[in-house]
Amino acid sequence: MMASEHDQHEEQIYRLRHSTAHVMAEAVLEMFPEGKLAFGPPIEDGFYYDFDLPRPLTTEDLGVIEQRMQEIIEGDYPFVQRDVTVEEAKSMFSDQPYKIDQIEKLAQGEDIEDDHPEDAAGAGPTNQLSIYSHHSFTDLCRGPHLGRTGQIPEDAFKLLSVAGAYWRGDENQPMLQRIYGTVWENHEELEDYLWRLEEAARRDHRKLGKQLDLYSIQEPGGPGLICWHPKGGRIRRVIEEFWYQEHERGGYEILYTPHVGRADLWSISGHLDHYRESMYSPMDVDGQDYYVKPMNCPYQLLVYNSRRRSYRELPLRWAELGTVYRYERSGVLHGLLRVRGFTIDDAHIICRPDQVEDEILGVYDFSLSMLRAFGFEDFAIYLATRPESYVGIPEQWVQGEQALERALEAQGLPWELDAGGGAFYGPKIDIKVKDALGRQWQTTTIQFDFNLPQRFDMTYVGEDGQEHEPYVVHRALLGSLERFFGTLIEHYGGAFPAWLAPTQVLLIPIADRHNDYAHQVARRLKEAGLRVEVNDSSDRMQAKIRDAQLQKVPYMLVIGDREIENEAVSVRLRSGEDLGAQPVSGFVAMAQEAVAQKRDL
Ligand SMILES: [Zn+2]
Numbered sequence: 001m002m003a004s005e006h007d008q009h010e011e012q013i014y015r016l017r018h019s020t021a022h023v024m025a026e027a028v029l030e031m032f033p034e035g036k037l038a039f040g041p042p043i044e045d046g047f048y049y050d051f052d053l054p055r056p057l058t059t060e061d062l063g064v065i066e067q068r069m070q071e072i073i074e075g076d077y078p079f080v081q082r083d084v085t086v087e088e089a090k091s092m093f094s095d096q097p098y099k100i101d102q103i104e105k106l107a108q109g110e111d112i113e114d115d116h117p118e119d120a121a122g123a124g125p126t127n128q129l130s131i132y133s134h135h136s137f138t139d140l141c142r143g144p145h146l147g148r149t150g151q152i153p154e155d156a157f158k159l160l161s162v163a164g165a166y167w168r169g170d171e172n173q174p175m176l177q178r179i180y181g182t183v184w185e186n187h188e189e190l191e192d193y194l195w196r197l198e199e200a201a202r203r204d205h206r207k208l209g210k211q212l213d214l215y216s217i218q219e220p221g222g223p224g225l226i227c228w229h230p231k232g233g234r235i236r237r238v239i240e241e242f243w244y245q246e247h248e249r250g251g252y253e254i255l256y257t258p259h260v261g262r263a264d265l266w267s268i269s270g271h272l273d274h275y276r277e278s279m280y281s282p283m284d285v286d287g288q289d290y291y292v293k294p295m296n297c298p299y300q301l302l303v304y305n306s307r308r309r310s311y312r313e314l315p316l317r318w319a320e321l322g323t324v325y326r327y328e329r330s331g332v333l334h335g336l337l338r339v340r341g342f343t344i345d346d347a348h349i350i351c352r353p354d355q356v357e358d359e360i361l362g363v364y365d366f367s368l369s370m371l372r373a374f375g376f377e378d379f380a381i382y383l384a385t386r387p388e389s390y391v392g393i394p395e396q397w398v399q400g401e402q403a404l405e406r407a408l409e410a411q412g413l414p415w416e417l418d419a420g421g422g423a424f425y426g427p428k429i430d431i432k433v434k435d436a437l438g439r440q441w442q443t444t445t446i447q448f449d450f451n452l453p454q455r456f457d458m459t460y461v462g463e464d465g466q467e468h469e470p471y472v473v474h475r476a477l478l479g480s481l482e483r484f485f486g487t488l489i490e491h492y493g494g495a496f497p498a499w500l501a502p503t504q505v506l507l508i509p510i511a512d513r514h515n516d517y518a519h520q521v522a523r524r525l526k527e528a529g530l531r532v533e534v535n536d537s538s539d540r541m542q543a544k545i546r547d548a549q550l551q552k553v554p555y556m557l558v559i560g561d562r563e564i565e566n567e568a569v570s571v572r573l574r575s576g577e578d579l580g581a582q583p584v585s586g587f588v589a590m591a592q593e594a595v596a597q598k599r600d601l
């Protein structure tokens, strides 16, 4: 599609979703004439509208509202825009307190939160507001809308759910009821979307985390704090071991730094001035304030400064699986994806200006090969450049941005420019992986820092005997182990490839008399480095197989009289495929090969 066609299509979808939100709001107000309207914007894949209603909505209500929406669509009423003065608007919405609140904000020229830009009237105080009407319904609204309600395809929309939402997202404001809906250009698109929703629910890492006994969040311990259970721990160990091994191959050194530090450190780093709202309150140690670390960099930079550095020892590549703690509002916490404590697969590259291009190229290649090893093939890649207010000198920014861009070009994958989207302290590359359902998940960040080297007064002695300031690049490849784990769970739907699976092989003796042989085989497999369990319970074989399938174990080895006689095992795959009887040594070789290649049989 041409860019302009693409934009036109986006605009059409926007009109469709926004118009359907208005139609829904009319239907809801007909049901509850005393209901109060809040905001109702289009969103990705659909729309919502927030209401203050006399009673909680039920699933049956949604059906009734949908019915009524059908009739309004069939009525084919035109959407009509009109400009009104602030006074007119106030009298029109006199029984709608949230709209009055919004009218007053707009009149004063205050835009509301940026997740509802379509309702904002633009900057500056104004006496003119825009309203849209159709049939019996009128909303404060800039549009745009469809021409008529009849342009909404009546077999391509659905109301999905009701959730609580605070007015203006503020916990001190009234709790409203938010109805989520979806609408598409035709029935097939709706069906496809509903399938993706169902599939996403089936892959939800919070659900699978429990079902597969991978991790939990313990109520007495507090929200947003992750406990890795033994099976989750096995996966983490595999990830970490692979990570350490690849980093050592890539010329990195491993650092370990403390979890808390004195206020002095966070003053030098600037965190107390600029990052305090994400940090936890200090603890008193011998009359001094100590803070739990929100980032790993400051300690690493102290290590750099622990002695004089010569140009000859650069570049330094210092990696650390560094656990940090950051405050997040309880309302935004979400499983493994938004947490309050997490381990960054961090590293800092400290180098000379003449090395920076090679270093960036190296780290970008490294990140892609790392992500590919975990089964991600599709990426959304962004280059974020200098924002309006920034620190550092422009030449540094130019060199940094060029190094990032050359790395992107050298790899040849498509990428997008996020002009002005860099942090105030440096430009960056962000990589999001696309999962099996096409959803994007944030992973890699490669980020210049023109701020910390100055704050920490970092130098190296150059060939000329003078002191120079090195470049510092922060990078995380997987992001955080917690979020990456959540991403992996959803990408694979819990059916991890053999190299990651917590249990790779489950042995299934058919009867008690086969248990000894099963344990004997298990020992052999363990010696070969495989993660093995034996189900020697008294369950029937079919029940054992079903259980193994629920646990998504890649390989099931069934053992009966015939297998014992032939020193063999009968191999069944998670997919249901039956590979038949194999000599034990043959299976071991096959499984080891698959694990080494990071692929399934
Ligand atoms: Zn509107």
Ligand SMILES: [Zn+2]
Binding pocket: 295, 296, 297, 348, 474, 475
């Ligand atoms: Zn850092």
